[in-house]
Amino acid sequence: MSDLRVHKTKYINETKRVSFKYDGKNYFGYEGDTLASALLANGVHLIGRSFKYHRPRGIMSCGSEEPNAICQIGDKKDLTEPNVRATELEIYEGLEAFSQNCWPNVKFDIGGINNLISPLIPAGFYYKTFMWPKSFWKKVYEPLIRMSAGLGKSPTEPDPDMYDHKYVHYDVLVIGGGLSGIISAKIAAKSNLKTLLVDDKKTIGGSTIYQSNDSFKIDDQHSSKWLEKEINEISKIDNLTVKTRTSIAAYHRYNYLLARENLTDHLSIKDKKDKIRQRLWKIRAKKSNRSDRRN
Amino acid sequence: MFLINCPFCGERDQSEFSSGGEAHIVRPKQPTELSDDEWAEFLFMRKNIKGVQFERWNHSHGCRKWFNVVRDTSNDKIHSVYKMGEKPPVK
Known part of the structure; x- marks a missing residue:
């Protein structure tokens, strides 16, 4: 090594x-x-x-x-x-x-x-x-x-794996679980809107998860501490769903979006046996919010 | 895939509906008296507008009723929906 x-x-x-x-x-x-x-x-x-x-x-x-x-x-x-x-x-x-x-x-x-x-x-x-x-x-x-x-x-x-699909309706869809994504999803959910937050990584936090030294501070606290607190806080909000390992694949008219949720691709060969591999989410959102900084 | 607000059922996905083409084409009162050109004009000629268009839609996988839709064909924005026999809204 x-x-x-x-x-x-x-x-x-x-x-x-x-x-x-x-x-x-x-x-x-x-x-x-x-x-x-x-x-x-x-x-x-x-x-x-x-x-x-x-x-x-x-x-x-x-x-x-x-x-x-x-x-x-x-x-x-x-x-x-x-x-x-x-x-x-x-x-x-x-x-x-x-x-x-x-x-x-x-x-x-x-x-x-x-x-x-x-x-x-x-x-x-x-x-x-x-x-x-x-x-x-x-x-x-x-x-x-x-x-x-x-x-x-x-x-x-032919592909021997099992796949699944699901139709969902939300008031607000937030794409990207970085800082701005977390905050906007929290604000939307707290204003009584049914909210979905998706992120393609296995944990939300975006680039904050790589920042572990003292120069990264949010609200006067260590960014990783802040993140931990926020994740803990949003997990308690009932009308906010957080989906990780989920990537948006298409954005159609009238806020119709397709997402792929990876369910077992990261598990060992033994653990993924007889389980659904991926799920296609067909999301109809009243409002969608892209918070990834790439675009 | 857009949403259509069916006047009988409410807002549903486009996949439940089928389009009936341009609306408000009046069938001639005496078809037998028409020339072939006039009959073809009624049967086949459609405007195919880019922009706001009056259309008929059928909620084929729902209440199966026909109604009219005012849709912008360039961005699929639906301006209004009204029942058959109702007066079309002015642009």
Whole structure:
């Protein structure tokens, strides 16, 4: 284990070790780690290869905005999942992840040759090159192009998992459980509005959960203390529902939103057996409030 | 997917309704006396406006009654809903 890890944080349980496999090699992280944080703590930086020129790609961000660190999860024909962001996936006992878009492996990638010959691939290369001889298209060019298309591998057998969906109606929907999200949901709920607060992480708090030193203060108290108090307070409000591990996927007219709640993706293979994997929430809100600072 | 305030049942999801197209097209009194062009005009020609449009809707998965809706086709905003036979609101 390298010493890249920040120790004694509240959200990672360093007493519980979780072992997982990445590209066939065994690693371990702790409960609460994402695949990205566990890999970084193990000194693994090279996660994948870029689409066309197969340039090396590592971890760039810490959430759903991640463009680089995308992995293939599992190698079963029916349960494998391509293009999962390492920064979003919580590790669990028995997790098997693989790097994508590289062969034979991520460190030595044949496709990297594209990078070396990139000066020979000008704009319009494909349209000009693959025209002749005409008989080559069906047998040579098309199979080759199809082989190199896409990053991950899609499952080839039907999904054996169980899924669920649910229709809900709220007066106010707050998207993003950071500081502003918590406060606006609290104010809405206290004015007698039926409120739903959703966040894609496993705990609400947004960036506040990473701030543990004295320079972060809210209302003259430590931001983590403040957060603890607020979470405790809003959990007692009856007409406020908090959904974590839930991400909004679509925003339609008349405040009709779709959300995906992850129910068992973070559990160990043994624990997730015979349980519903994900739930689709069909939310009709009278008012929705985006509190994520990204947009 | 928008909400429609059915005058008989109240506010429901669009998926419960089916659209009946443009409203207030009067059937000619003597169809036999029309030329083919005039008959085609009545049968097929519709305005297809971008903006406020008068439409008929049917609550097909609810009370199954017909009514009229004034909807802006560019943003699906519904300005008013009124029953069949009622006078349409002026713009």
